[in-house]
Amino acid sequence: MDPVTDNDQSGEWFKLAIALVFAGQGMALGLGYNNARLAGEGPEFGGLVYWLIHGALLASALIVLLLLGLPLLRATFVALRRKQLTIEALFTLSMLGALVGSIVSSATGQSSVYYEIVAIVLSIYTVGRLVGARQRRKVEQELAALRDAFANAYVLDPSGARREVPVGLVDPAHDRVEVRPGEPIPVDGKILEGVGYVQEMSLTGEPDAVPRKPGDAVLAGTYSVDARFTLLPEATTQRQLDRILSIVERAGEQPSRLQAQADRLMRYFVPTVVVASLATYVGWTLTGAPWWESLFNAMAVLLVACPCALGLATPLAVWRSLYGLSQLGVVARSATIIDGLAMAEGVIWDKTGTLSEGVLQLREWRGAPGAEDRQTWLRQAVASVEDLWPHPIARALAQISSERLDVADTRLLPGKGVEAEVDGRLLQIGSSALLPETRPDWAAPEGDREVWVLENERPVTQIILQEGLREDAAPAMQAMNELGLEGRVLTGDPHPRWTQIGSAPVEAGLSPLAKQERVQQLVHDRRWLYVGDGINDAAAMTSGVTAIAMGSGAALTRSTAEGVLLGDSLASLPQAIRMCRHVRRVVQGNLWFAACYNLVGMGLAAVGWLHPVAAALLMVVSSFLVSARALAAANSGGPDEDHSTKRSRKEADPLD
Template sequence: MFMEKRLSIEGLFTLSAVGAFAGSLVCTLTGKGAVYYEVVAIVLFIYMVGKMLGNRSREKLFEEVDKLRASFDYIYIQTTDTTGRTQIPLTKLTLEDRVVVAPGEAVCVDGIIVSGEGFVKETAFTGEIEPVSKKVGDEVFSGTYSVDGSFIIRPKTLDRKIDLLLSMIEEARQTPSALMEQANRLVKYFLPIVVLISLATFIGWTIYDSWMPALINSMSVLLVACPCALGLATPLAIWSGLWKLAQLGLVSKTGQLIDALAKVTHVVLDKTGTLTEDDLCVSDFIALGEYTNIPNQVKAIVRAVESPIGHPVARALAVLPQESTGESLSVVSSRIIAGKGIKAIVVNTDNKTQEMEVLIGEKQLMPLNIADAFKAPFSDSKKEIYVAINNQPAAIIRLDEAFRETTQDALLELQKMSLAVSILTGDTHKKYNDVHGAKILYGISPQEKDEYIKDIQGKGDKVLFVGDGINDAIAMSESSASIAMGGASELVKSTAMGTLLNSNLSLLPKAIALCQRVHRSVRGSVLYAAGYNIIGMSFAAAGKLHPVIAVLIMLVSSAFVTSRAFRAVRER
């Protein structure tokens, strides 16, 4: 009944249930009057359902946090035996140990590379899908992954960045919602008033008549003041809106999403994986030298070499568009050169004597005698992949992010709704000044995203954050509303209020408009129901309202709120 020494909304449920039970018990024991045990059951059911949903949501989040943390809790350290490494728990790691990371494994420590070279995927902290080349002397962080290289790492600190990130997520999610705090502030004043009216009614009717009508009338006051318009009808109305959102492809885990989206004034979006597709794509293909007139042959060779490889760059090259050359190619051998690219031997199966040595990767992989031949007529920051065949320059392939087809429509529609729109990215390359009129900020870390959200919300804005990476989770927890993309990790989905299953961004403006309609309808209905209950309390105190009628009034006000919300959901 108390929360941090303050009366909470639970007090109204408790009083209503206790009042109905006490009155019914007295009538049962005395054999006089009617009993209302079913009213007790209704009130307790409303309370228990709300509590259960809240607990399930909170437990799910903490399970995902613990699961992610556990995946980084065991570390391989360097040894002198035949295996070269042994696994130990994180708690036994010392700064004198040397951590060994193999290709495809997670980096479980913050430290400095003392041996090895290769690509590291830092999506968890930067949000960028493009792996970063790392070499001796470079710093790496726990929560990242080695794509193709083997590393030996010297721990820099035992206080890992991933632990700080997960702790901030947990702390943010344990903060009470603004809506609950607001409701409790109102109940802090409303609940004593209800108690005083009920008590005054009992005393007055006891003096005026007898204890039996006094008990019935005081119980009527408690029942008509039961917050069922908030505890039953409004949640039903909210869930009808959430059902409609689910039909659109936006699935929520909490009814707060309706209210939160309805109040949004500023939409903040992550760039990579949110506005853009999950993988890189080929933006330009430039054939060079003797291959200038036969680009499709080079494309066919690149596709053959890269298709079996799961590297993010390889996935983009494996779907390189081409016209059929009529040739059948076979990759005889291939070797990944960590941090640089791939070297392969390719033959034409129709002419097996035609063996080709193929190099695909960074410029430093290319032979020195032809490196100067790779000059692209571009000055922007797109990633470039170089191809050499038989020690001759063959092509320059430029990779870039591809914006989702729905990005433009979503950004333009949000701005038409008079909503401010910002884009945050960990990418340090300033490719665009804005995206369809929305400003974009570069080089933003997870903590800086959090500070940015705090800053604009401190100025009065209500922020919706849309993202997909672990690096977005803190900002999501800080924002008034948050939505995860369909391809996001389970931790991010647990942190967000809702998940956009099909990653269709054009649904965002539709969802916000729907929530605004439902919110206006529910707010108006609750105000009406509140006035209705005040009148009901007056009639109850005057002895003009039987407990059964009080329950009916409560149900009528609840049904009225619900019907208004249903109509709002059906509006176009």
């Protein structure tokens, strides 16, 4: 379908609105005329009223055609020049068949008219084209916004002054890039000066800001939390961030699986309809039938094969299913999510921010011997100090007490923590780098997320933090198992708390590109659903999987995925899969019914047993039947009858 740019998007929707007004008037007038004609009460052929009615019907169809038909005709022409028969060809053939048949009927007065079919076909095509263009434009805007956020770098002059330049103009051989606290890191490179924390969660999935020092590598797309860094840019033509964004862009240019299937079907169905219609006209002409009778029978073949039965019922099932998904908290960006959820054979979970909350929780508060009576005050003091800082660990520590004390002279200790005066005492809070050379013998073994509290430079408390799973993570993973879906957990966290979550093994320390490569390996064996939240998931989401992003995830990830999980409730995913499986079975049944109906109807029309009026009625009846069936399926959601759901339930596996 033709792309729709930002400049003409609003104009296209305005055209559609005007066209629908004319289409509605034409459909009402056409229905009244056809009913009156069948009852023998229609206006006399050739009379003024007759021509006024038919002129108005023709004008309404032509107005709709002028407003909405050019993109369809252009797309059909381009496809034919490439010797391709796409779904546009079927829309065009049905539209022109209905228009020509109606004009012949108006000119001869021998039959009913079908001008409304022109409006129906064009409206269905236009809505699909505009919605698809809107989604493509949204992804492009998110990609552009992310690029813009990391588009410029501050380069240090020989005098030490800094100037802002585009990233593409940074010279790795001579330039040094400065990044101050809170600023984005715009280049892949190595730290020359500075010690502090870097927030890498969007690229690596690591929930905590990680300490970085001279000699450590950093990536564009991350942020300095508390330090001033001087960086040596990496001598490369493309940042890892750019490679991820390029992967997402290329994926957006590929046709969806459903579109590709429809195009393959059209390669056989469109020639069949054309040949059948032409053969009908030639056959009846050779038997001596009047030309208009031959044309009517040929038009009947086209009308009975009109895609309205499929073009109305299947979109109805799709849109009602999308509404059902939204009620479950799954907002779809594309209708392909229905097929993807229905056919999924496994689930790939991101850990941080998806299965886990992405925030740290207090696991243990260990006080030094002799300081037991001061622990309540220390909790209040730690919470008061950390409440002043935006660091992820600080947010966790600020929750350990609701009481707040007066804090003075707060200072940042880059790469170590913070210090402040509370009630006249010097309090230091941070990593083990604050400790003297000898680790206290009363402390627990060193862990990945330990925080130390020093009072007047003496260790008084060891705090152990841990990552926690969402409350609905275990039930959701168990429900997926009962649906027959294998589970995998991929994370960029180099030191995850778990080696297995439920029955799903955890693969740790994966970079964004490593995640993508792993997913590409997995898709060779089965169809996967991918659930993630970070920018580090965006590339993996484009690797042949159906992707769902957490509602709290990165904007790019939400735009890349086929669906977004609002409220971040994982419990709705098994329900969504059950509903989509049921709807897909019903839609497939409708396709078989429509195929048989079209073959039988085209055969009856070809031998002259099906007048265009009867063909139109059959089209309406068939559309009603498949639409009612599709609507019932989408509304009910239906039980999942897949054999995998008949397995006996098992107890949820332990999480640790």
